Amino acid sequence: MNLVTQLPVSGAAPKLLDFPAPTVSGLPTPALRGKPVPPAQRVYFYSPDEWEVFITEWASGLSYRQIKQLGGSGDRGVDVAAFKTDNGLEGAWDCFQAKHYNRSLNFSDAFPEMLKILHGVVAGFYCRPDRYVFVAPQGCGSTLDRLLSRPKELQKKFLEDLNKSSAATRHYPKQTLNSIREYAQSIDFSIFQSLQLSEMIETHRKTPYFAARFGTALPERTVVKETPVTPSPDEAVYVKKLLDVYNEQDPACCSDVDSLSVHTTYGKQFQRQRESFYSAEALRLYARDSVPDGTYELLQKDVYTGVIDTAEANHPSGLDRLRAVLTQSGQLDLSAHTLISVSTLEDRQGICHQLANADKLTWVDTNE
Known part of the structure; x- marks a missing residue:
């Protein structure tokens, strides 16, 4: 049975917002005194909101049709949505879950978010993302990293925790949990992934936002092409x-x-x-x-x-x-x-x- 189409839709779909364009003042970033601070170290001091903006900038360096942030508290388990088609949440998309902690993530951090996204799918708020990616400056702890690299083991662990009474599961009626459980048993848990900050910074480096955000020198300018003989x-x-x-x-x-x-x-x-x-x-x-x-x-x-x-x-x-x-x-x-x-x-x-x-x-x- 296709639970996505059979279950009734309840509540409201998440509200999508265009991510804010960086403020342009025309002013260069003030020169740093002393030893330069590497981008990765700067990121550690971001607020959670600034971390989400960084993620949207980073995602602009990838081949997505459109990138959206979700507004308000009812994000339905989605911080940043990256669409691959013009169909938005009804088409192919990737979900990026921003977690800016002063430590690495563990499974207890990930479980409530995984629960939210699967609930959003079975409730019909959106179709299942191709990827659900945890993005955190400190990355994932060894246990969560191991689970993310072993999808079947991750699925087993998720279902075990779903059967327990916890702060995360108490928010859902028993019938809803049963629907999530049935759906979770049918899918490939390889959609759940994580990203390394170093990888993100290298991609961000190729975007128009890198020099302005990190106060680095602008990339080298290429030689101007020869002027054509006939005006265009x-x-x-x-x-x-x-x-x-x-x-x-x-x-x-x-x-x-x-x-x-x-x-x-x-x-x-x-x-x-x-x-x-x-x-x-x-x-x-x-x-x-x-x-x-x-x-x-x-x-x-x-x-x-x-x-x-x-x-x-x-x-x-x-x-x-x-x-x-x-x-x-x-x-x-x-x-x-x-x-x-x-x-x-x-x-x-x-x-x-x-x-x-x-x-x-x-x-x-x-x-x-």
């Missing part, structure tokens, strides 16, 4: 604005991109502007994979704030305005920004062209 459609706006600049200077020989590209005076300048744009684009993509969401946009915002007055001032020509803005971008104090340690002057100028591409900066007022 994504460059259309800022390239048109540059064309207006040079057309204003030499209308006869700078009528389109082809003529501008081979111009003896402005062709190389135009190419340098495009190289700057691609450098900034490379920094943007680097930021996407290396720092929390919003970090690069905050840098863009401060560049805009620092150059907009210069851009809106009176200038003899669009070329003078362009040069003044690019010069000003290089003089801005952006030392508070995390990405400055891996950025160049070319990136700053490229950000100005990104802003022009977003119609936030213009060099020549073509409506005059």
Whole structure:
């Protein structure tokens, strides 16, 4: 008999919440004085809530469709849910149970949580997870570790404790315990697993959250790819604005991109502007994979704030305005920004062209 479908659903399903994005201030983590503190040691001092956030960050480095935290006290035995499909708790998923203790976990810690998750399945709150993983900074004690590595022995131990009257089992009516027992006898207990903190940290290291969380140096930036000869459609706006600049200077020989590209005076300048744009684009993509969401946009915002007055001032020509803005971008104090340690002057100028591409900066007022 399929107990999941036959048993009536009671109570409410767990409430799922998107895990909070890391706060982006743009400020680098203050340098540590003395010997650096390894990430594993820092984790030991986390609060239980911060430990759950760390787990969600870590899970983002794996191939999940979506990651959710459960809100409120009625978590139904689930702290972090990682979905493999768009069906959420009704499809394939993994469950991560966060336990931040100052000691390793033992079976008496695990049993009530295993009881909760199996009750959630037989009650129809969710389908059985592919994996139910205990995640604790201090790991599992030797006895629990041995049981987790021997699923049949774990199942036997679980059923033995299920037959005893304890603080964990007293919460459930006899009929519910009978249903859980019948279901527990039918499943493979290899779904219950544990994770080593060292393994989690290595995965977390590859996420955009690692440098911000642990105050480490940003990963090395790769070489910027060569700028393509022909501008792509994504460059259309800022390239048109540059064309207006040079057309204003030499209308006869700078009528389109082809003529501008081979111009003896402005062709190389135009190419340098495009190289700057691609450098900034490379920094943007680097930021996407290396720092929390919003970090690069905050840098863009401060560049805009620092150059907009210069851009809106009176200038003899669009070329003078362009040069003044690019010069000003290089003089801005952006030392508070995390990405400055891996950025160049070319990136700053490229950000100005990104802003022009977003119609936030213009060099020549073509409506005059």
